[in-house]
Amino acid sequence: MWLSRRRRARQFEETALPHLADVYRFARQLADEEQAQDLVQDTYLRAWKYFDSFQAGTNCRAWLFRILHNVWTDRFRQSRLELSLNEQSETAIEPYYDWEDEFMREELSAELEQALAQLPEAYRWAVLLADVEELSYQEIAQVMDCPIGTVMSRINRGRRTLARLLRATEQSEPQAEHKRSS
Amino acid sequence: MDCKEFRESLDFYADGELAPEAEAAARLHLNECAACRRAEAELLRLRRALKRTVAQHQPPPELVRRVEALIGAHRPHRLWQRRISLPAPVFALLLVATLLVGLGVASLRRAPPGKQSASVQPEQKPPAPAPAPQGNLDLARFDHGERATIYKVRRTQAGDAQ
Structure with a gap:
């Protein structure tokens, strides 16, 4: 159990973290710098929480953008x-x-x-x-x-x-x- | 494919979303039509400019650190770094048990030596008191393993005085 959690953390670092710059640049086109940082932070927090639902081998960047879209719509419902x-x-x-x-x-x-x-x-x-x-x-x-x-x-x-x-x-x-x- | 069809499917062509036959037809039309080639070039130029524009922004280092820390905080620690958490009742029970053991050990240590030895070896007679030293202590005897004897003698004398 503990080993699999360690593996999950390493996998997340290798798969999701390298796209942080892309997610931030995208978020910057939606909001100002401060809000963009919040969006990215919330996106990664949610991504980490639901990382088990990510299917290895599929496009992780697309998965992160989907989460960003959800975070963004939750935040800016208007x-x-x-x-x-x-x-x-x-x-x-x-x-x-x-x-x-x-x-x-x-x-x-x-x-x-x-x-x-x-x-x-x-x-x-x-x-x-x-x-x-x-x-x-x-x-x-x-x-x-x-x-x-x-x-x-x-x-x-x-x-x-x-x-x-x-x-x-x-x-x-x-x-x-x-x-x-x- | 004519100009009208090509212009209607320019997005799909540029995005690589056309079926292979339609893509071949579009490429064929592009070879023949300079105006449509310019239209496609303009779309590709817009795409390059968009990439450049978006790439201007770099994530601040503190954001990267914050996100890494966020993951680190939720990541399980190594075995020797992990916190042990117990439910409150279990913790209280453990605390009470530790206290009781501690009190028990302390009370055993406080018990008088005679009583303690009687409980362990009831039939054992107390050792015969060593002959009391005459006059001042002879310190030369310390070198011959007789320190304990001197101690017992002194304890016995103290007991007699009471």
Whole structure:
């Protein structure tokens, strides 16, 4: 019994702890620094508590993000309500008709972070899980506890909304420059 | 696959979620269509920028330490580091038992030597008193293993005086 508990602790250190930086970076896109630290701490506490339910050989990062999602929804229940209202407008995939003109500059980090912050949280979760964490749609559906169809539309809408916000930033910047110079 | 179909499935293509045949058709279309190649390149550029943006944040070292300590606090200690916890009644019983044993040992030690020896060896006669030393103690006798004799003699004398 004691030996198996020792093994469990070592397994947790080897499997779950290495993803702490990823979980923190993700949490930082959802909350400020202090709240992000709390989210990570609660996530790992819960992960340790329920580590027996983790199936060895499956994606531990996806499992941790699922816990983070639960911790986050428990903590910010108001956001959950906001999601369910947005959910009603999620229907079809919007095709990428206007993506051949370049709207992305490589050095757009600050603007992109600002745009991300404006993105509805359900879209932000889906886009970050797909683009940054590179989870499959199936894994994202498990993390966010929703059907795959919803994941698809959230990723699609999230990316398109981000692009629109960035385009708006790009267009407003030259105008501001023009006003300053005139 | 035409441009319309490709643009509708661009997410799935970029995310590797298309079925193998559909993916092959999309790749074929990309080879032929420069506009769709630019659309795909833009999506990939957005993805790279997102990764860069998110990667800016590093977990503070104190958070890492805190989480490690959190796990450490809940992790079982090695056998010699473990705390022994007992239910209160068991602990109280053990305490009372220890006290009783301690009192018993103390009372045995306090018992008079004669009484103690009588209980153990009732038929044994007390040893014949050694001849009382005449005059001052002869310290030279200490070297011949007679210290006990001197002690007994002195105890006997003290008993006689009472």
